[in-house]
Amino acid sequence: MKIKHMTMDKKSISKIGKRNRLIRELPLHFMIIPAFIIVAIYSYGSMLGAGIAFQDFVPTKGLFGSDWVGLENFRRLFALPDMWQVIGNTIFISVSKMIGGIIVPVVFALLLNEFKSSKIRRSLQTMVYLPNFLSWVILSGIFIDLLSPSSGIVNGVLGLLGIEPIFFLGDKIWFPITMIITDIWKGFGFGSVIYLAALTGIDPTLYESAVIDGANRWKQILHITLPGILSTIILMTVLSMANILNGGFDQIYNLYSPSVYATGDILDTMVFRLGIERTQYSLATAAGLFKSGVSLIFILASYYLADRFAGYRIF
Amino acid sequence: MKIKSSVSRKIFLVLNFIFLTSLALLCVLPFINLLAISFSSKEAVTSGKVTFLPVDFTASSYSFIMQSQAFLKAVGVSVVRVILGVSVNLLLIVLTAYPLSKSKQQFRARNFYSWIFVLTILFSGGLIPSYMIVRYTGLFDSIWALILPGALPVFNMLVVMNYFRSLPQELEEAAYIDGASHVRTLINVVLPVSTPTIATVTLFSFVSHWNSWFDGMIYMRTVDHYPLQTYLRTVVINPEAFFRNTANLNGDLQILLGLVNARTTNAAQLFLATIPILLIYPFLQKYFTTGLVMGSVKG
Numbered sequence: 001m002k003i004k005h006m007t008m009d010k011k012s013i014s015k016i017g018k019r020n021r022l023i024r025e026l027p028l029h030f031m032i033i034p035a036f037i038i039v040a041i042y043s044y045g046s047m048l049g050a051g052i053a054f055q056d057f058v059p060t061k062g063l064f065g066s067d068w069v070g071l072e073n074f075r076r077l078f079a080l081p082d083m084w085q086v087i088g089n090t091i092f093i094s095v096s097k098m099i100g101g102i103i104v105p106v107v108f109a110l111l112l113n114e115f116k117s118s119k120i121r122r123s124l125q126t127m128v129y130l131p132n133f134l135s136w137v138i139l140s141g142i143f144i145d146l147l148s149p150s151s152g153i154v155n156g157v158l159g160l161l162g163i164e165p166i167f168f169l170g171d172k173i174w175f176p177i178t179m180i181i182t183d184i185w186k187g188f189g190f191g192s193v194i195y196l197a198a199l200t201g202i203d204p205t206l207y208e209s210a211v212i213d214g215a216n217r218w219k220q221i222l223h224i225t226l227p228g229i230l231s232t233i234i235l236m237t238v239l240s241m242a243n244i245l246n247g248g249f250d251q252i253y254n255l256y257s258p259s260v261y262a263t264g265d266i267l268d269t270m271v272f273r274l275g276i277e278r279t280q281y282s283l284a285t286a287a288g289l290f291k292s293g294v295s296l297i298f299i300l301a302s303y304y305l306a307d308r309f310a311g312y313r314i315f
Numbered sequence: 316m317k318i319k320s321s322v323s324r325k326i327f328l329v330l331n332f333i334f335l336t337s338l339a340l341l342c343v344l345p346f347i348n349l350l351a352i353s354f355s356s357k358e359a360v361t362s363g364k365v366t367f368l369p370v371d372f373t374a375s376s377y378s379f380i381m382q383s384q385a386f387l388k389a390v391g392v393s394v395v396r397v398i399l400g401v402s403v404n405l406l407l408i409v410l411t412a413y414p415l416s417k418s419k420q421q422f423r424a425r426n427f428y429s430w431i432f433v434l435t436i437l438f439s440g441g442l443i444p445s446y447m448i449v450r451y452t453g454l455f456d457s458i459w460a461l462i463l464p465g466a467l468p469v470f471n472m473l474v475v476m477n478y479f480r481s482l483p484q485e486l487e488e489a490a491y492i493d494g495a496s497h498v499r500t501l502i503n504v505v506l507p508v509s510t511p512t513i514a515t516v517t518l519f520s521f522v523s524h525w526n527s528w529f530d531g532m533i534y535m536r537t538v539d540h541y542p543l544q545t546y547l548r549t550v551v552i553n554p555e556a557f558f559r560n561t562a563n564l565n566g567d568l569q570i571l572l573g574l575v576n577a578r579t580t581n582a583a584q585l586f587l588a589t590i591p592i593l594l595i596y597p598f599l600q601k602y603f604t605t606g607l608v609m610g611s612v613k614g
């Protein structure tokens with residue numbers, strides 16, 4: 001049926017003629033051109049500009065006037081004393097956020113799903129979604145105040161329990177932990193939306209027959225609810241893999257300080273300091289390109305896996 | 316047996332309710348604390364008396380901010396940025412999503428363009444080359460530096476494109492038979508039935524422009540051109556910066572200066588910056604689920 005319809009379509013098109021078809025398609029090209037130009041300049045321009053990673057780049061000479069040095073910048077980059085430390089920090093922070101960013105929203109969605117009253121559900125949801133929509137600048141301002149060792153509320157509460165004040169943002173051990181927890185705090189509510197949507201898609205008759213078979217609530221979760229949202233969990237896990245080298249620049253840049261570089265410095269903050277603050281453009285671009293390259297491999301792998309196991313395609 | 320299980324179920328529900336409510340409070344209380352600090356007196360804040368209710372209620376922090384030029388200027392920049400940025404985003408999203416929603420038979424270059432746009436999600440040149448392009452295109456210190464580089468949010472465009480594709484073919488066919496041009500079809504047929512998805516991407520775009528701070532920090536040369544979030548970063552990182560030029564303030568401000576300190580004024584400024592988000596919050600809740608679900612519609 002479909003093939004027949006298509007061939008008819010083709011015949012009628014050839015009747016109209018190639019010229020008419022071009023005229024009919026021309027406005028579509030015109031519509032797309034503004035975005036095409038913007039993307040060509042700012043996205044593809046910057047991809048081309050990544051060539052300065054292979055140069056001894058001098059801004060006044062430009063991309064075409066600077067000297068080419070091959071892989072020299074990458075050699076210098078990996079010879080930096082803290083490079084491997086920074087990569088380690090980045091992966092530790094991003095993987096921890098990734099794991100927490102899957103488990104906490106799933107558990108939250110499952111617990112919330114136990115309430116049948118939509119009033120309770122909605123008011124709880126309204127509260128937990130809030131942090132997701134605020135910038136890390138605002139949240140940093142709040143956390144710097146809350147976590148302060150001298151005047152912060154958190155240390156005030158810990159003091160009541162007899163615990164010495166903790167310098168959450170200035171201590172090498174506590175800094176990455178604080179980053180991981182506050183990031184999960186910001187995102188878990190919004191992250192649960194997709195699981196809640198998946199939960200409503202589970203066929204209610206499955207639960208009815210489980211009750212008749214004598215399954216208790218826990219068994220129902222184990223054998224109906226979890227398998228019902230498993231494909232969503234797999235999809236979100238796979239897609240989050242693309243963030244392997246994203247430690248969370250917005251958060252860390254606004255909260256870190258030199259005293260926690262040893263555990264808190266990530267690739268993006270290093271690129272920023274090298275490139276923008278110390279104007280070592282070529283070296284910073286090499287670091288950025290390394291990150292983009294590794295991320296690309298992970299993104300392609302994650303999209304492949306997402307398509308393979310969850311039938312997900314972005315377009 | 317049956318009674319026993321329903322008792323344990325009730326206990327579970329009560330514990331679950333307490334647990335989830337505490338979790339939810341954990342998400343909101345930091346903002347309540349912020350609000351309380353902003354309406355409290357400097358002495359109460361310094362002595363650590365303020366938790367979730369204002370102590371020695373006063374609005375002096377707000378009066379002080381309202382009379383300082385820096386905050387209002389930054390709000391002005393942000394308002395202009397949001398209006399320009401969201402309009403440009405929406406225009407380009409719709410203009411790009413419509414042709415791409417056509418089938419390959421209707422628009423032969425569709426796949427070529429699709430790949431051009433999707434590749435930008437997969438790979439980027441990184442911070443420094445993007446910075447250099449903005450510099451070479453002469454946008455430093457101009458509001459357009461905050462708008463043009465991200466003028467087409469590709470992911471949002473794909474959401475809208477997927478929505479356009481899900482519309483019944485007959486709609487556009489009917490318009491075509493009636494002799495409507497593409498532009499007419501888009502404006503009179505497609506857009507009127509696409510309000511939910513347009514609302515979703517408008518909200519996304521609004522939130523992202525309102526919350527951006529990094530581009531303002533690297534592309535703006537003068538603090539006067541900082542959008543609100545970039546300006547806020549300067550006061551968050553260096554709380555006393557706000558009070559640097561207090562010597563030449565006029566009489567009214569000198570009186571206020573005795574009532575406020577960096578913590579109360581920072582709290583007030585941060586709270587004011589969240590108000591736009593709170594205002595659109597009901598809409599965000601209504602539309603973002605749709606947006607998320609639509610984003611995963613298989614094309």
